[in-house]
Amino acid sequence: RVLRVTNPSPYMFYLSGTDIEIAGASPETLVRLENGILHTFPLAGTRPRGKSDEEDLRLERELLADPKELAEHNMLVDLGRNDLGRVSRFGSVQVERLRDIERYSHVMHIASNVRGELREDCDALDAIAAVLPAGTLxxxxxxxxxxxxxxxxxxxxxxxxxxxxxxxxxxxMDVCIGIRIAFAQDGRVFVRAGAGIVADSVPDNEYQECLNKAGATLDALRIAGEGMR
Incomplete structure (x- = not known):
């Protein structure tokens, strides 16, 4: 419930099994299939949200002008095209939207949309198998x-x-990538985050990106914990 308020995202979920509980607010589609049309939405390239509208716009411009971030994103768009191409009709794969900015509570991302038409000899499970694991992870x-x-x-x-x-x-079908999640197992709670590493990555910057991405989930856990006291 706290995540729904503090970090509303396209995919909000809670799952409880015999040995694990998972709660998350993922921003990223792994693959979607609707009436024979496939979509995947690579998110790669990240900045923290600004403390004001002016700072937010400055960070957006900085992100869209960063050669490292753009190269990483373009590589993953190409990978998304290749993944969908494994299960799509020949010639149907195209990039519908390239390098937009999507904003969430703690971070902003560069986002694109890759589309394809599912081959008649393939189904939703084939599409999941074609794209998993996501190139962005x-x-x-x-x-x-x-x-x-x-x-x-x-x-x-x-x-x-x-x-x-x-x-x-x-x-x-519609499945997201299991990111921005917390999961409880064996009496412990885990929050994981990652960053894309390329040749010119700066380790301190990538580590800070991980902290920024985990921030919304960690904040939700803290607020929920305070409410239980």
């Missing part, structure tokens, strides 16, 4: 990036970065 080339992640990250990601959403009886 893995990298390019995707297979090698996933190998490096497996070698270098000390713990498994678990539900973080997975697919959360629905498939209906008409064949449509």
């Amino acid at each position: 893995s990298g390019a080339p995707k297979i090698r990036a996933c190998q490096l992640i497996g070698e270098m990250e000390g713990v498994k990601r678990g539900v973080y970065g997975g697919a959360i959403g629905y498939l209906d009886f008409t064949g449509n």
